[in-house]
Amino acid sequence: MGKTSKDKRDIYYRKAKEQGWRARSAFKLLQIDDEFKIFNGVTKAVDLCAAPGSWSQVLSRRLNQNYENVKETSNNAVAPKIIAVDLQAMAPIEGVVQIQGDITNVNTAEQIISHFGNEHADLVVCDGAPDVTGLHDMDVYIQSQLLLAALKITTQILKPKGTFVAKIFRAKDASLLYSQLKIFFTSVKCAKPLSSRNSSFEAFVVCKDFSPPEGFEPSSLNPQLTNFSSLTGVNRYVAPFVICGDLSQPDSDTTYPLDFEGKKFQYCEPIQKPISPPYEEAMAFLSITNLGKDPASITLQGSKSKTIAEVIADQKTKKTSN
Numbered sequence: 001m002g003k004t005s006k007d008k009r010d011i012y013y014r015k016a017k018e019q020g021w022r023a024r025s026a027f028k029l030l031q032i033d034d035e036f037k038i039f040n041g042v043t044k045a046v047d048l049c050a051a052p053g054s055w056s057q058v059l060s061r062r063l064n065q066n067y068e069n070v071k072e073t074s075n076n077a078v079a080p081k082i083i084a085v086d087l088q089a090m091a092p093i094e095g096v097v098q099i100q101g102d103i104t105n106v107n108t109a110e111q112i113i114s115h116f117g118n119e120h121a122d123l124v125v126c127d128g129a130p131d132v133t134g135l136h137d138m139d140v141y142i143q144s145q146l147l148l149a150a151l152k153i154t155t156q157i158l159k160p161k162g163t164f165v166a167k168i169f170r171a172k173d174a175s176l177l178y179s180q181l182k183i184f185f186t187s188v189k190c191a192k193p194l195s196s197r198n199s200s201f202e203a204f205v206v207c208k209d210f211s212p213p214e215g216f217e218p219s220s221l222n223p224q225l226t227n228f229s230s231l232t233g234v235n236r237y238v239a240p241f242v243i244c245g246d247l248s249q250p251d252s253d254t255t256y257p258l259d260f261e262g263k264k265f266q267y268c269e270p271i272q273k274p275i276s277p278p279y280e281e282a283m284a285f286l287s288i289t290n291l292g293k294d295p296a297s298i299t300l301q302g303s304k305s306k307t308i309a310e311v312i313a314d315q316k317t318k319k320t321s322n
Contacts, residue, residue, distance in 0.1 A: 088100070109157050
């Protein structure tokens with residue numbers, strides 16, 4: 001593959017590949033930590049909606065680095081435990097336990113707790129987002145429900161005084177979400193990393209000091225906005241808006257030349273290609289046939305007729321054997 005317009009435009013995408021991150025979103029979590037120090041003292045962390053795994057990579061690198069630093073000066077250093085959860089399969093990451101499960105299922109929470117030795121997490125992060133439709137109100141609503149689902153499982157697995165970070169779509173009714181989060185956390189702030197494009201209405205809620213209401217039972221929280229009506233707390237909360245990242249860093253909305261910062265451009269392959277992408281069938285068809293042929297039945301050179309499903313199965317078998 002050669003140079004593409006995406007390589008020219010998205011400097012964070014290039015930097016992610018150069019530094020070994022699976023996705024450019026790694027810089028968002030790094031910049032949030034630079035501003036809020038969310039990794040300090042963390043030994044147990046959970047990454048919800050983790051695929052393809054860039055935030056899990058950040059957790060693994062940073063927490064293990066913190067562990068090595070503490071180990072040099074103290075004999076009481078605790079090795080970090082990191083758990084990644086997603087419905088999709090994800091390529092392994094060293095030092096990260098993967099759970100392929102649904103964050104709305106109580107069994108997933110129980111699995112997380114069991115991996116921690118029946119202890120709770122210090123930090124829960126969630127970069128999950130729906131496949132946007134382009135219908136702004138619909139996208140905002142679906143994202144808010146995803147955030148509330150993440151909040152529900154967080155109330156089950158996060159220890160008191162813990163930290164929760166999750167993606168949010170900014171909209172006119174975002175203060176309702178902030179107010180609900182404020183019921184469970186002493187500090188709720190809205191963060192916008194510099195690596196997140198200004199043109200995107202995504203941001204991240206950084207919630208610190210988990211302090212649920214007295215008598216609150218995590219299982220009673222249902223991830224629907226209307227189900228918060230029985231809880232007492234503030235009626236409207238405007239979260240402080242914080243820009244994360246050094247102003248000397250690249251602007252995510254700016255076009256940069258291929259030769260950047262005095263370095264000659266060199267194309268890098270993606271760090272981790274998708275394991276089972278939704279376009280797998282189309283790619284298998286196009287790679288072995290000519291456009292215009294009937295996709296129901298294709299003929300390979302020198303072989304019998306095969307269906308697309310059979311071709312994909314053959315390709316997976318070859319990958320496994322290699």
